Amino acid sequence: MIDIYKHKLSNGLRVVVHPDKTTPLAAVNILYDVGARDEDPERTGFAHLFEHLMFGGSCNVSSFDEPLQRVGGENNAWTSNDYTNYYITLPAANIETAFWLESDRMLELNFTDENLEVQRKVVMEEFKQRYLNQPYGDVQLLARPLAYKRHPYRWPTIGMQLQHIEEATLDDVKEFYYKHYAPNNAVLSVSGNVDPEKVFTYAEKWFGDISQRDVPDRHLPQEPQQTDPRFCEVQRDVPAHLLHIDFHMCGRKHPDFFASDLLSDILSNGQSSRLVQRLIKEKQLFSDLNAYISGDMDPGLFTIVGRLMPGVSMKNAEKSVWKELSSMANKLVSDYEMQKVKNKVVSNLVYSEISFLNKAMNLAHYEMMGNVEEINKEVDHYREVDALRIKKIAQNIFVKDNSSTLYYFANKQ
Amino acid sequence: MIETADRQHGPGFEEVEKIEFLPVKRFTLKNRIDVALIEAGSQDVTKIDLVFPAGAVQAGRPLISSTTGHLLTEGTRMRSAAEISGILDYFGAFLNTQTYHHNSIVTLICLTKDLPELLELVEELVKEPVFSESEFKIHINKRRQEFVVNSQKVKTIAGRKFHNVIFGEDHPYGKQPVIKDFDILTRDEIAEFHKRSYIADGAKIIVSGQPGNNIQKLLDKHFGMPQWSNGSPVLNGAGNISPSLQREHIVNIDGALQSALRLGRPLFNNLHPDIFTLQIVNAILGGYFGSRLMTSVREQKGLTYGIGSSIISLKKAGVWVIASEVAGDKREAAVDAIYEEMEKLRNVAVSPHELATVKSFMMGELLRNFDGPFATSDIYRTLWDFDLDFDFYRKMTDEIRTITPDKILEYSKKYLNPDDFYLVVAGR
Numbered sequence: 118m119i120d121i122y123k124h125k126l127s128n129g130l131r132v133v134v135h136p137d138k139t140t141p142l143a144a145v146n147i148l149y150d151v152g153a154r155d156e157d158p159e160r161t162g163f164a165h166l167f168e169h170l171m172f173g174g175s176c177n178v179s180s181f182d183e184p185l186q187r188v189g190g191e192n193n194a195w196t197s198n199d200y201t202n203y204y205i206t207l208p209a210a211n212i213e214t215a216f217w218l219e220s221d222r223m224l225e226l227n228f229t230d231e232n233l234e235v236q237r238k239v240v241m242e243e244f245k246q247r248y249l250n251q252p253y254g255d256v257q258l259l260a261r262p263l264a265y266k267r268h269p270y271r272w273p274t275i276g277m278q279l280q281h282i283e284e285a286t287l288d289d290v291k292e293f294y295y296k297h298y299a300p301n302n303a304v305l306s307v308s309g310n311v312d313p314e315k316v317f318t319y320a321e322k323w324f325g326d327i328s329q330r331d332v333p334d335r336h337l338p339q340e341p342q343q344t345d346p347r348f349c350e351v352q353r354d355v356p357a358h359l360l361h362i363d364f365h366m367c368g369r370k371h372p373d374f375f376a377s378d379l380l381s382d383i384l385s386n387g388q389s390s391r392l393v394q395r396l397i398k399e400k401q402l403f404s405d406l407n408a409y410i411s412g413d414m415d416p417g418l419f420t421i422v423g424r425l426m427p428g429v430s431m432k433n434a435e436k437s438v439w440k441e442l443s444s445m446a447n448k449l450v451s452d453y454e455m456q457k458v459k460n461k462v463v464s465n466l467v468y469s470e471i472s473f474l475n476k477a478m479n480l481a482h483y484e485m486m487g488n489v490e491e492i493n494k495e496v497d498h499y500r501e502v503d504a505l506r507i508k509k510i511a512q513n514i515f516v517k518d519n520s521s522t523l524y525y526f527a528n529k530q
Numbered sequence: 531m532i533e534t535a536d537r538q539h540g541p542g543f544e545e546v547e548k549i550e551f552l553p554v555k556r557f558t559l560k561n562r563i564d565v566a567l568i569e570a571g572s573q574d575v576t577k578i579d580l581v582f583p584a585g586a587v588q589a590g591r592p593l594i595s596s597t598t599g600h601l602l603t604e605g606t607r608m609r610s611a612a613e614i615s616g617i618l619d620y621f622g623a624f625l626n627t628q629t630y631h632h633n634s635i636v637t638l639i640c641l642t643k644d645l646p647e648l649l650e651l652v653e654e655l656v657k658e659p660v661f662s663e664s665e666f667k668i669h670i671n672k673r674r675q676e677f678v679v680n681s682q683k684v685k686t687i688a689g690r691k692f693h694n695v696i697f698g699e700d701h702p703y704g705k706q707p708v709i710k711d712f713d714i715l716t717r718d719e720i721a722e723f724h725k726r727s728y729i730a731d732g733a734k735i736i737v738s739g740q741p742g743n744n745i746q747k748l749l750d751k752h753f754g755m756p757q758w759s760n761g762s763p764v765l766n767g768a769g770n771i772s773p774s775l776q777r778e779h780i781v782n783i784d785g786a787l788q789s790a791l792r793l794g795r796p797l798f799n800n801l802h803p804d805i806f807t808l809q810i811v812n813a814i815l816g817g818y819f820g821s822r823l824m825t826s827v828r829e830q831k832g833l834t835y836g837i838g839s840s841i842i843s844l845k846k847a848g849v850w851v852i853a854s855e856v857a858g859d860k861r862e863a864a865v866d867a868i869y870e871e872m873e874k875l876r877n878v879a880v881s882p883h884e885l886a887t888v889k890s891f892m893m894g895e896l897l898r899n900f901d902g903p904f905a906t907s908d909i910y911r912t913l914w915d916f917d918l919d920f921d922f923y924r925k926m927t928d929e930i931r932t933i934t935p936d937k938i939l940e941y942s943k944k945y946l947n948p949d950d951f952y953l954v955v956a957g958r
Binding site for chain 2: 137139140141142176177178182183184186187188189190191206207208210211213214216217218220221224234235236237238239240242243245246249250251252253322323326355356357386387388389390393394397398401404405424426427453456457460461462463464465467468470471472473
């Protein structure tokens, strides 16, 4: 349970605060409601490229990092398919500096060709480092367009191809900024050794005079119901075969989200989980095997992915995975197993509340979803899930016609 | 009334003058195992590190110590691997073993209320593992696979080669596993290593979080009895390092889109008085986002996604290393840029403005590193290996506050001489 204080500025910026007096530090986090799903299909990777450009200086501040480092602060950012998030940690006495820097880059960015040119190169190196020059690095590039045919989740945040980044122009960048970066399209959250009233005063002082912008309503092409199983097969110069199966599932705000999350926990969270015990340890078919959910806002993916042990055939591995999935759909999970995954949810929540930065990010996320107070009800939503619900959800998700299977074969060495 | 925002200059700020270290309480168990207790935090969570003199150096050959650590949870005389993982997951606890050069650390993180049950389990894991042949095989086959996958990454290739080059291929710090090590390792070697290394003699315990009033009693009950094993700690030293005679090592990888590079030199460890000054020189060179290397190689030239430098302190030696993955065809430009930044540090005094920024950044970073009992306990554990305590960081903060541009120049001249550096590249 965490204390929450809320305030909304007249320009639409939502501010949420959680005081944590056990730390001398504070986190200032801004979540913008823009992600890779808002990109033009001809200009993918843009939300992420843009995240890099946000550090190139704003109208009154030539360098974002330097004044922050000067007050002992540190910052970073991430982009997902749904959102772009910027965060700062710094000595709590100096939080006003974070308000100055974040508000200035919300007010007006300093766009230059040089900055764009350099960050384009940096992002292209990131693309290579993470996706191309790495064994199995291109799995996401292959799996997403297999699972999604229309929805913009069909490309990863880094973009569909290097070329889109290469071709980005300053005009594209400006248009993207004015369309999505606005007080009425963001949540500001602060946690740490702070006084909520003081935070609201700083918020008014630094963000209060930023005008609202016309943020277009989001009308994304929704993914039509999948009607046939999909397959894709590639050969790569990697040491072991990899099997990757995606299933469509509900979005983050759907009531079934919590049960789906527990379903993935039963399958692969922890050494005692089913996939680990049966397919890695007992049958020794995989060297690693995971089940996880994407947690996307729009209907997302339930993914099973694993690397095969030497000599194991892809067909055999696939069959054994399906056997476990079918058993979830056919048999009720025992009370003990249900209790186990729920206990884990509770303890993970307690562990996550040790970090003030974590709390700031979670607050922003919950407020963006509609209401930050929901954060304190999360555990109850998990507790309410019963074995019958899990079984029903497994029946809905683990269906061949709902699956996209990627066979990632290793070249014979 | 709302104050007007001065967007040109920004708000005022305070300098971080000192770090408040959490207090460390020390006591000993009945069998003389030393315990450090760092009691703090808002959540009823406890972390316990059991440190045993069971590192790679004591084992003498790659894989033995790490395999022993991993297999502790894979079956005891009373319980199967599946039962053990079932219990840990049911309590939502984390248990893992990390292996370092000179020790292995068994770490338990759990809700404090579950400590009595879980410490009983941990005692069993540490004292009575069976190392069954079948669990041993499953583990080794898995590890071999992971090893083969990692061996394809330019980053891993460069990192392994770099350790060979700096410390020598036969030195325990330099020696790297090869595929053959997986084939010759036996279950009996693991059992034997466990018997002589997971013992009270030479062990240490670090407790952090909110373990409650009963913690000393609990630890005494499970780890305080005198005769728990007949082994004795092997204190074989690491010997002298013998760096490569060749300064440049290029591992060619056809078709690599990026080259991983390591540029570094052997150095002393935390016990040398110059370490404090060098940590500041390192920060300026490549120790933070605003560093010289990030500014030049990433932010100005766009040759990489990231570049950094760090000083690594080991028990018997140290190393200073610059690491990056750069555009495959731009490797020479990147290496030139690194040497250029080293030369600048050796010849031009740091401006007061840059120095002020680095000082503030480093003080802020120390605050972050010492935030909370768990982070503090990790730092304390590392210091303890060198028989140091938080006084080390008091000296560090003194140095940060008082250092001058001239001193930075002097130390850069002495320690950033390109002739002392070794270059390792994997890629093109």
